[in-house]
Amino acid sequence: MSEVDMSLARPLLEGVSDTGAGGLKLSVQPLRGMVTLRADLSEASVAAAVKAAVGSDMPGVRKATDTALWMSPDELMLLMPYGEAADAVAVLTEKLSGVHHLAVDVSDARTLFRLEGSAAREVLAKGAPVDLARDKFAVGDLRRTRISHVAAAFWQSGDGPDVFEILCFRSYAKYLWEWLEESSREGSMPGVL
């Protein structure tokens, strides 16, 4: 019997939108490998397994590193190049044998956007009930919340000033893309953040 290929292996959307206010640029990121890990995050063995799998220290509460996102008190989202998720799961499973945990490859479940530009936090603030003032939300800060009506997580990346990575379920990606585009329109910024 032939293998069923469950990998979608292509972004749902492609493109870059840079028609927004203040040099805003919205882009769909290339596919990333994603592994969801549920475990007691305070255990040293879990931190060691995360380090071994994706090379990241354990992120603090509501924090993101380059490859590990804090999603809830017992849940991390680990990022790696697309196609390496199975290897990461294998590393986690080996390092955490005997430790109560769950590690699953969810690479195809979500779409990653990047919104950059000085008005990026104003755009996000239109849809998310989060304090995005510069002194309240900085590089490495992450919130799992909603944007408009859909569940999403976003964090401020260290790749440059005002770069935000936005993660949402693939099935909502088109909606969120259109919402972000609409909310980025020239002349629509309150100009308070």
Add this chain to the structure above:
Amino acid sequence: MLLIDCPCCGVSGEETEFAPGGEAHIVRFGPGSSDAEFSSYLFDRKNPRGVHFERWRHAFGCGKWFHMARSTQTLEVFGVYKADVTTPPQDILDRVEAAKAEGRVK
């Protein structure tokens, strides 16, 4: 608009990030109970004008369930506490009593 502090992840969020889960601390009547008890367990809910103990879930955030005591009259939140208890903690009951004594809630 309710402002809610999630006791599980510490986020101070607003109501739309959370989902209400109805009245808290309902005692289950299962096999062997009378029809009246079982019916009451299934259907009878308080609908107070004043202090209400409720279950909530941080639906768009960490996803955890927790308990909250609030006033349905003024939307004052007296406190949040963990999901795995059958009665509210004493400090929240004290705050409710203080609010009653000051006449803020019935």
